[in-house]
Amino acid sequence: MRFEVSHVLDAIERRLGTDPALAAGVLDVAELIYCADLDGGRPANLVRLGMVVDGLARQVGEEHVSAYCVVDKSLLSNQDLTSNERMVMRRWGDDGVVEVVVGAAARVIEVSELTGLPIVSRVLPAVWSPLPGAGGTVLQPRGPVPTGPSPVGRQLTARWWHCPDPDCANFGPARRGSGQPVPRLRNGQPICPRHDAPLGDSGPRPPQQVLAVRVDGVIRTRFVVTAAGPVVVGRAPDGGQGQVGIQLGPWLSEDARAKVSRAHVSVALSPQGVSVTDLSMNGTLVRLGGAADGELQLSRGATRQLGVSDIVELFPGVEIGRIGALASSRPLDSASVMSDAPTMTFRPGY
Ligand SMILES: [Zn+2]
Known part of the structure; x- marks a missing residue:
């Protein structure tokens, strides 16, 4: 069972990220792992x-939704969690896929105000509030969706920042460009x-546009294109020479x-805006x-x-467009980060 839990935590990790452009929501991990009625299990559970x-x-x-997760630092020593869960969260923090902070709840509110998430x-x-539902957790609407980043948030995300700690996973050199x-x-x-230290200003960030890939009526992933370089989308772009590639193969019939x-x-x-150049054998249609x-x-070449x-x-049913212009036209299939979960975690709460 430990093996299965590791699989689920790996699957969850692939849905975590602290780039607001790619995330669909922001949440306080310490709160949600205590929502025991979601599955009727032990008091706290990272799964x-x-x-x-x-x-x-x-x-x-x-x-392939991405969630901006904030982990309260106290969770890293919380005895309601297993040593494996604490270790995994520490690793997520070290890798920068989550934020580990003192005062997570206040930070979640701040991130939402600054980014519009x-x-x-x-x-x-x-x-939205998470509630137990028939097919898994459902989000019940509770308040209005933010209209967008605050003016201060726009100013902050228009620049690159660097942390005095060179190993910082959130504001270190490795994060620039991504x-x-x-x-x-x-x-x-x-x-x-993470480090509670003043950030240095590394200059203006190139503008960016968030795009989405829809295959067979379902948004499969988002990607960001910036003035720093083009993104190649195809069945299996090679991604050579530092090129960014979006691989569609796994979703194609x-x-x-x-x-x-x-x-x-x-x-x-x-x-001038977003442009698309055809590189293919069979051509591309722009609707x-x-x-x-x-x-x-x-x-x-066009x-x-x-x-x-x-x-x-790219092919009927294989589409790219701006996020917002393109939406899923049918419910998601069963694709779930929980598909590797031990059956006990699916025990309904009610
Ligand atoms: Zn830092």
């Missing part, structure tokens, strides 16, 4: 985080939430696999305004500037 992440994925209709909680001013968490503010001064090229399109961001304004066929609601079709 419960996976049930909440699954609920978030179903709520927003994104299969909805809070998942029963006690904080949340957008997104950063939002700094914590103390008396108006940006500080590292046999027909789609035969028609979608390994590197099918390149998506770039310039001051202008989603389809309302007609279609445009791109063949190899580039097209994308309007805000244009949808790029």
Whole structure:
């Protein structure tokens, strides 16, 4: 069973991240792992985080949803958890996939205000509350979805920040170019939430645009394109020379696999906006305004500037568009971080 739990925790880890552009919600781990009614198990259980992440994925209709998780530092020595759970959370903090802070609840509220991310909680001013449901955890609407980042939040995320600790996983050199968490503010001064130290300003961040991949009616993943370089999307882009690639292979049907090229399109961001360049054997369709304004066929080497609601079709049912312009058109399949969970964690609460 220990082996199975490790599998679930690994699956949960793949849904955690502190880049606000890729996350769909922010949550306080210390609160949610104590929601024993979600499964009727022991008082605290880190696996419960996976049930909440699954609920978030179903709520927003994104299969590979990412959750911005804040871990209160006291959890790392909490005796209600197993030594394995404490060790895993410490590793997540060291790797920067979660934030470990003193005062997690206040930090969750701050992250939501600065980034516009909805809070998942029963006690904080949340957008959704997790409740036990028939098919797993469901998120019950509780408050309005934030309209977007606050003005201060926009200023903070428009710059790169660096922590005086060179090994800092959240604001160290390794995070530059791949997104950063939002700094914590103390008396108006940006500080590292992990190390409680003033952050240095490393200059302006290139603008970015968040895009989504929809396959067979379901949003499978998000990705960010910045002015720093294009992103190649295809069946299996090689990702060589530091190139960012989005691999669609695992989601494609046999027909789609035969028609979608390994590197099918390149998506770039310039001051003019997002553009797409066809790199494929079979061409790419751009549905202008989603389809309302007609279609445009791109063949190899052709580039097209994308309007805000244009949808790029690599093959029927394999689409790319701005997050917001593209949404899941049907409920998620059974894809769940809990598929490796021991059956006991599925015991219904009611
Ligand atoms: Zn730091």
